[in-house]
Amino acid sequence: MIESVDNSKIKELRKLKDKKYRDSEKLFLVEGEHLVLEAYKANVLKKIVLCNYDMDLDVEKIEVSQKVMATLSELPSKVSVIGVCEIKSNELDLNSNILILDGVQDPGNLGTIIRSSVAFNFKNIILSNNSVDLYNIKVLRASQGMNFHLNIVRCELTNKIKELKDNGYTIYGTDVINGIDVKSVKNDKKYAIIMGNEGNGISKEVKELVDKNVYIKMNDKCESLNVGVSASIILYELNK
Amino acid sequence: MIESVDNSKIKELRKLKDKKYRDSEKLFLVEGEHLVLEAYKANVLKKIVLCNYDMDLDVEKIEVSQKVMATLSELPSKVSVIGVCEIKSNELDLNSNILILDGVQDPGNLGTIIRSSVAFNFKNIILSNNSVDLYNIKVLRASQGMNFHLNIVRCELTNKIKELKDNGYTIYGTDVINGIDVKSVKNDKKYAIIMGNEGNGISKEVKELVDKNVYIKMNDKCESLNVGVSASIILYELNK
Numbered sequence: 001m002i003e004s005v006d007n008s009k010i011k012e013l014r015k016l017k018d019k020k021y022r023d024s025e026k027l028f029l030v031e032g033e034h035l036v037l038e039a040y041k042a043n044v045l046k047k048i049v050l051c052n053y054d055m056d057l058d059v060e061k062i063e064v065s066q067k068v069m070a071t072l073s074e075l076p077s078k079v080s081v082i083g084v085c086e087i088k089s090n091e092l093d094l095n096s097n098i099l100i101l102d103g104v105q106d107p108g109n110l111g112t113i114i115r116s117s118v119a120f121n122f123k124n125i126i127l128s129n130n131s132v133d134l135y136n137i138k139v140l141r142a143s144q145g146m147n148f149h150l151n152i153v154r155c156e157l158t159n160k161i162k163e164l165k166d167n168g169y170t171i172y173g174t175d176v177i178n179g180i181d182v183k184s185v186k187n188d189k190k191y192a193i194i195m196g197n198e199g200n201g202i203s204k205e206v207k208e209l210v211d212k213n214v215y216i217k218m219n220d221k222c223e224s225l226n227v228g229v230s231a232s233i234i235l236y237e238l239n240k
Numbered sequence: 241m242i243e244s245v246d247n248s249k250i251k252e253l254r255k256l257k258d259k260k261y262r263d264s265e266k267l268f269l270v271e272g273e274h275l276v277l278e279a280y281k282a283n284v285l286k287k288i289v290l291c292n293y294d295m296d297l298d299v300e301k302i303e304v305s306q307k308v309m310a311t312l313s314e315l316p317s318k319v320s321v322i323g324v325c326e327i328k329s330n331e332l333d334l335n336s337n338i339l340i341l342d343g344v345q346d347p348g349n350l351g352t353i354i355r356s357s358v359a360f361n362f363k364n365i366i367l368s369n370n371s372v373d374l375y376n377i378k379v380l381r382a383s384q385g386m387n388f389h390l391n392i393v394r395c396e397l398t399n400k401i402k403e404l405k406d407n408g409y410t411i412y413g414t415d416v417i418n419g420i421d422v423k424s425v426k427n428d429k430k431y432a433i434i435m436g437n438e439g440n441g442i443s444k445e446v447k448e449l450v451d452k453n454v455y456i457k458m459n460d461k462c463e464s465l466n467v468g469v470s471a472s473i474i475l476y477e478l479n480k
Contacts, residue, residue: 108348112466119458119465142466149461216476218359221389225359225472226352226382232469233476236456 003065010068013049013084017074019133026087028135031075036083038145044085053080074137087135090151094167097190098124099235102157102206103197104131104227111142112228113195118146120232120239126192127154128203161209164192171211173202174230179213182237193238195231241303245311249302253289253312253324259373266327268375271315276323278385284325293320314377327375330391334407337430338364339475342397342446343437344371344467351382352468353435358386360472360479366432367394368443401449404432411451413442414470419453422477433478435471 002010013029015021022028027046030039033055039045040057047060051069054061066078073079092098099122104110110132117125132139134152161171170191173179194210196202202210216225216233225233242250253269255261262268267286270279273295279285280297287300291309294301306318313319332338339362344350350372357365372379374392401411410431413419434450436442442450456465456473465473 106348108346108466112469115462115465116469119456119462121459144463146462216359219361222355222359222386223384225355226348226468228466229352229356229469229472232465233473236473 001063005071030083031079039085042148047084049082092124096123098192100126100194102128107138108142109228110139113231114143115146116232118149120235125152128157173210173213175213179215182214243305270323271319279325282388287324289322332364336363338432340366340434342368347378348382349468350379353471354383355386356472358389360475365392368397413450413453415453419455422454
């Protein structure tokens with residue numbers, strides 16, 4: 001059992017709290033039994049770190065003291081198992097519709113959107129480079145393992161959107177004022193829907209590539225909805 | 241200008257970060273110009289605390305140094321104005337439908353639900369005693385001032401629900417498995433919809449008072465939606 005917080009293995013794992021190291025090592029951490037099992041089922045689980053606990057999984061096991069576990073965990077409550085998972089590169093399914101997130105910053109919002117995407121049969125998400133990291137522990141917690149059911153890629157948006165247009169996609173923006181009520185959208189073609197940043201909406205360069213805007217009808221006392229809510233209502237409406 | 245963080249006025253204001261003091265003083269704080277203006281329009285603004293800033297509002301003004309402001313603020317970024325507001329007791333409009341939140345804990349979720357309630361023309365919210373406090377600064381920030389457009393009361397749920405039933409309300413629970421698709425709900429009578437806690441759903445005592453359950457149709461890979469999202473989709477669907 002590893003009892004030293006300065007153990008080299010533990011130090012390496014602790015670095016994975018930083019996006020920089022996750023990107024270079026192609027590894028990320030998940031906390032708690034539920035997410036560890038989801039990672040295992042998704043075939044990305046490499047190792048588990050255990051504290052007074054066991055799980056019957058065919059992967060390398062590292063036993064640690066409670067003190068060591070506490071330095072790895074980012075949850076306020078005690079965690080008995082942390083999974084070390086491989087970042088696999090995803091590919092979009094270009095026969096399916098796509099959700100594009102342009103600068104969504106809040107981890108809870110991204111997690112919520114991931115859950116709703118699975119709920120309403122959306123298979124693809126594109127994250128702009130300035131969106132919150134998918135492997136941020138709060139994003140993973142809020143997405144409840146649903147990220148493993150989706151194709152999620154991270155890239156520069158303008159070129160990718162041009163490529164989608166060449167592939168026959170209609171590009172929908174979201175705009176409170178101008179646009180068609182999401183209830184009236186007819187989906188005879190493949191489409192991508194863009195949701196913007198919490199404070200600033202869709203960026204200028206991306207707006208220029210939009211074919212049509214959709215909106216959600218609401219009382220004008222309310223300026224806007226939370227982005228997790230508006231994305232979810234749009235996916236809910238478009239789900240066939 | 242107040243420069244000492246130990247000034248007695250400042251100490252009194254700082255106590256309002258705690259629910260206990262907010263409840264006893266019947267006062268709460270809002271941060272930033274937008275929320276201060278919303279509080280002013282709602283006729284609950286008593287004083288403003290300013291730091292190198294001014295607002296043309298007819299209320300008592302307290303000028304403070306940046307150091308003092310920082311001890312009052314709970315935001316990560318610098319704030320130029322904080323409003324001191326009065327907690328007014330609200331009354332439900334018993335001719336309108338009601339949203340009941342049974343143990344919603346996350347401040348972001350409550351704020352989101354408040355925004356969506358205004359967007360989709362719901363006027364009344366009942367919070368159970370174990371829900372997050374409405375005057376929590378994170379709740380206020382996430383609700384973007386929309387709380388001032390609603391009747392929000394906090395009370396013990398079971399007696400209140402019995403009272404609503406006596407007043408002709410139908411009580412809808414939310415349940416993933418049993419129930420009617422929210423799309424098929426006919427609203428010929430007044431109704432109240434109950435949303436439960438993030439992890440545990442609706443409590444046992446409250447469940448026993450439910451007349452019917454509604455659900456949102458979704459892919460069964462997804463166990464549940466974020467509670468802010470499911471509340472919003474239900475309000476969106478029921479909005480006439």
